[in-house]
Amino acid sequence: MKLITRDTDYALRAICKIAKEKGKVLSVKELTGLTKVPGPYLRKILQRLNKAGVLISHKGTGGGFKLARGKVNTRLFDLIVIFQGHFKLNECFFKKEKCPDTGTCPLKKRIDKIEKNVIKELKEITIASLLR
Amino acid sequence: MKLITRDTDYALRAICKIAKEKGKVLSVKELTGLTKVPGPYLRKILQRLNKAGVLISHKGTGGGFKLARGKVNTRLFDLIVIFQGHFKLNECFFKKEKCPDTGTCPLKKRIDKIEKNVIKELKEITIASLLR
DNA sequence: AACAAATGATACTATTATGGTATCATTAAC
């Protein structure tokens, strides 16, 4: 029922803080202060964002994370995919076994429609749009 | 990320089967056959639906469950509330502690909007509409 | 009256996902 997990939420918060400091490199320590997210956990999140290309990391003294080029346009949808995997509101609970309603299931279509709308809206929420 | 849990899904399936047999009382055993949902688990679900007033149970030999009067108009939204509790896509992860972005959080509004739409659509999905 | 067939209520268990910590390796600045 949660659209967004804690990971995603914290990631979003951190990225916003980073984005506000145009180009400046912020360390985990600084970001912990700004976001109140527990250090080691935040660090893991930032590492994932680095791997995903949203942030760029700098090692060594004075190191930290900054926003990668053009990534103010990262969408909430992208973050959800990074932290929560492929977006699907609608997955039949009869996975391997065959669902007794295969073919006739009227629910799928209805939820697909909802899903489509939600995805559209999640793609409209960009970092840039949140900073304004 | 799941809009619907297994409980809710199974409940919906069972109710649909029951609704198709207008007024007839169906036992857990019969419903297990129809839905392929494990017996004891299904039973627990049906009991909750009875408590919630969606179904009416009959004890003793030949007993089982039937749909309560007017409850073909039960909405998927209602079932979600019964099995998953109060519907909220958007809950700040800083619950007791104060969120560092209180007041300025721009995300809340955006997700509230999504939530509103989703709720509207979930309220349009009724048992009756799924039977057609 | 006895028995069987059903649900009511509840306690228990196993598995998985989530949230978070800890540690050692690596890199870079001074």
Added chain:
DNA sequence: GTTAATGATACCATAATAGTATCATTTGTT
């Protein structure tokens, strides 16, 4: 070379989920 940072991973605790088991109660049948 030392220190301050991230990279990579392994680990752990808690909670939620999915499901089982059991005993009590009710009701129909003989």
